[in-house]
Amino acid sequence: xxxxxxxxxxxxxxxxxxxxxxxxxxxxxxxxxxxxxxxxxxxxxxxxxxxxxxxxxxxxxxxxxxxxxxxxxxxxxxxxxxxxxxxxxxxxxxxxxxxxxxxxxxxxxxxxxxxxxxxxxxxxxxxxxxxxxxxxxxxxxxxxxxxxxxxxxxxxxxxxxxxxxxxxxxxxxxxxxxxxxxxxxxxxxxxxxxxxxxxxxxxxxxxxxxxxxxxxxxxxxxxxxx
Amino acid sequence: xxxxxxxxxxxxxxxxxxxxxxxxxxxxxxxxxxxxxxxxxxxxxxxxxxxxxxxxxxxxxxxxxxxxxxxxxxxxxxxxxxxxxxxxxxxxxxxxxxxxxxxxxx
Numbered sequence: 001x002x003x004x005x006x007x008x009x010x011x012x013x014x015x016x017x018x019x020x021x022x023x024x025x026x027x028x029x030x031x032x033x034x035x036x037x038x039x040x041x042x043x044x045x046x047x048x049x050x051x052x053x054x055x056x057x058x059x060x061x062x063x064x065x066x067x068x069x070x071x072x073x074x075x076x077x078x079x080x081x082x083x084x085x086x087x088x089x090x091x092x093x094x095x096x097x098x099x100x101x102x103x104x105x106x107x108x109x110x111x112x113x114x115x116x117x118x119x120x121x122x123x124x125x126x127x128x129x130x131x132x133x134x135x136x137x138x139x140x141x142x143x144x145x146x147x148x149x150x151x152x153x154x155x156x157x158x159x160x161x162x163x164x165x166x167x168x169x170x171x172x173x174x175x176x177x178x179x180x181x182x183x184x185x186x187x188x189x190x191x192x193x194x195x196x197x198x199x200x201x202x203x204x205x206x207x208x209x210x211x212x213x214x215x216x217x218x219x220x221x222x223x224x225x226x
Numbered sequence: 227x228x229x230x231x232x233x234x235x236x237x238x239x240x241x242x243x244x245x246x247x248x249x250x251x252x253x254x255x256x257x258x259x260x261x262x263x264x265x266x267x268x269x270x271x272x273x274x275x276x277x278x279x280x281x282x283x284x285x286x287x288x289x290x291x292x293x294x295x296x297x298x299x300x301x302x303x304x305x306x307x308x309x310x311x312x313x314x315x316x317x318x319x320x321x322x323x324x325x326x327x328x329x330x331x332x
Binding site for chain 2 (some may be wrong): 009012013016019020023024026027033038041042044045046049050052053056057059060063064069072073126129132133
């Protein structure tokens with residue numbers, strides 16, 4: 001995951017400002033198109049806009065990993081409020097309070113694990129944007145979204161195992177872990193199941209927080225959904 | 227005349243027709259629009275502005291740069307005896323019978 005920091009945004013703004021100054025000087029002062037003017041235009045139309053495009057892309061990609069970005073759609077309001085609630089005891093809230101997850105707690109847990117995880121996660125994010133603006137999610141009330149919006153695919157236990165290794169003695173010494181090791185490895189059982197570590201976002205699983213919520217089609221919420 | 231020769235002469239004819247300066251000005255305005263879109267994604271990083279900057283904003287920037295490159299190509303085709311803000315053919319391409327002075331030099 002990128003950690004470019006805010007300086008990248010400042011660099012992007014600075015290069016855009018320099019490019020705009022060059023272009024506006026050419027448009028308003030109308031200097032003679034000699035070699036000097038052509039070289040200045042090469043900077044204003046080529047070099048500085050390229051720097052702006054590259055830095056704004058990296059800065060933009062980094063912004064998409066922030067929790068506030070995920071919470072900017074109203075359908076995620078409940079998830080955002082629960083995750084940032086200092087008194088909440090859900091998996092999401094407890095992990096968000098962990099400094100390792102910090103401002104990127106949604107992304108750290110939900111990013112696909114693996115070599116192409118970053119790109120695959122961003123492609124999945126594009127689907128979210130499509131659903132929100134063109135798939136009717138934007139018009140949904142909070143209650144409707146809580147009932148009808150579900151995780152796209154069962155939560156992969158490998159995302160938990162990025163940090164919680166299953167090879168350490170402490171993990172293997174838990175009898176329930178030993179008994180369920182094969183099911184956990186094959187994703188037939190979720191770490192975030194009720195009875196194990198519990199749902200990450202329990203409020204989204206019905207009034208009792210135990211998975212009683214049903215989708216619009218009448219199907220129960222996915223057992224694996226954290 | 228072969229097809230490639232015909233295409234080449236047509237391309238040169240078109241390149242000579244328009245003013246280099248006008249094309250550079252168009253490139254500048256287009257680039258300013260592209261820069262505004264990219265800056266908007268930094269100042270207001272909402273989902274749509276970020277996606278818009280990474281797709282449309284960059285395409286606009288590329289179009290502006292291509293306009294600039296085209297203007298350089300036009301300048302080369304016209305030659306050094308032809309002012310960049312003058313429309314029409316350069317001296318070396320002009321019809322010797324034509325009474326019009328199309329150099330446009332001040």
